[in-house]
Amino acid sequence: MTPVPGSKVVTYRDDGPLSRGxxxxxxxxxxxxxPLIAGAFVTGVLLLIGVAASDGLAVFAPAVTLLLAGPGSSHPHDGRLDWLAPPILRAIEYSFIAACGFTxxxxxxxxxLLLGAIVFHHYDLVYRLRQHVYPPPWLSSLGxxxxxxxxxxxxAALAGWVPGGFALLALYLWGAFGWESLTCWLAAPRSGVEAADMGTQD
Known part of the structure; x- marks a missing residue:
């Protein structure tokens, strides 16, 4: 991943209401x-020692990561290595969800399906910013x-209802991200190059 301007890095983080607060x-x-590296280390240790069961400590890894990484969400991320924040957050989220699912x-x-919905959203987010089609401010809260x-x-792990939690969250995210992405791209104006290409084809 190549470094990107600070304002885009903050958007790439995909912080929700709790982290932004x-x-x-x-x-x-x-x-x-x-603090984000510390959160990744704690999450990695908890998952590696195999305590992601419903009564294990790994289910508290997201709360630990939030406490460590959340306060940094308001930083402009203009440091030389601050562009590493989004991929680290991706690694934490994906590995935690996969570990909880398999255990x-x-x-x-x-x-x-759940990871696919999240990856789709992150890919869509990156592609939007590259095309200067910025997501609405409420999208991070919706997601x-x-x-x-x-x-x-x-x-869901603490409640012993992991399969149901995965199913409901995947259904919600696919509906929310899919609907918002489709309506956004349909409403986005076509660039001059695309319009010219279409005119040539006609």
Whole structure:
């Protein structure tokens, strides 16, 4: 992943309401990368020692990551290495969801559907910014943010209802992200190059 301007890096983070709220408390004064690396380390240790069962400590990894990484969400991410924040958050979210799914005997198709919805959203987000089609400000709240999705999976694990949680969250995210993406791209104006190409084809 190549470095991108700070404002785009903040959007790539895909913070939800909880993370953004914690960022407001420090008013952008906390560098994002050091606490985020600490959160990734804690999550990795918890998952590697195999305690992602419903009564294990790994289900609390999203809360730990939120406490560490959330306050950095309001930082402009203009440091030389701050562009690493989004891929680290992706790795934390994807690995936690996959670990919880496999350790709770969730059908692989449900794990794939949930991760697929999130990956689709992240790909769509990157492509939008490259085309200067910026997402609406409410999209991050609609998608719950990386922390909201992870916390819901953790709560489902604590409640012993992981397969159902995966199914409902996957259904919701595919509906929300798919509908918003489709309506956004249909409403986006075509570039001059695309219009010229269509005129040539006609």
């Amino acid at each position: 914690m960022g407001l408390l420090v008013a952008g004064q906390l560098p994002p990368l050091p 709770h005997a969730v059908p692989p198709v449900l794990i794939f 719950l943010g990386w922390e909201g999705r992870s916390l819901l999976i953790g709560l």
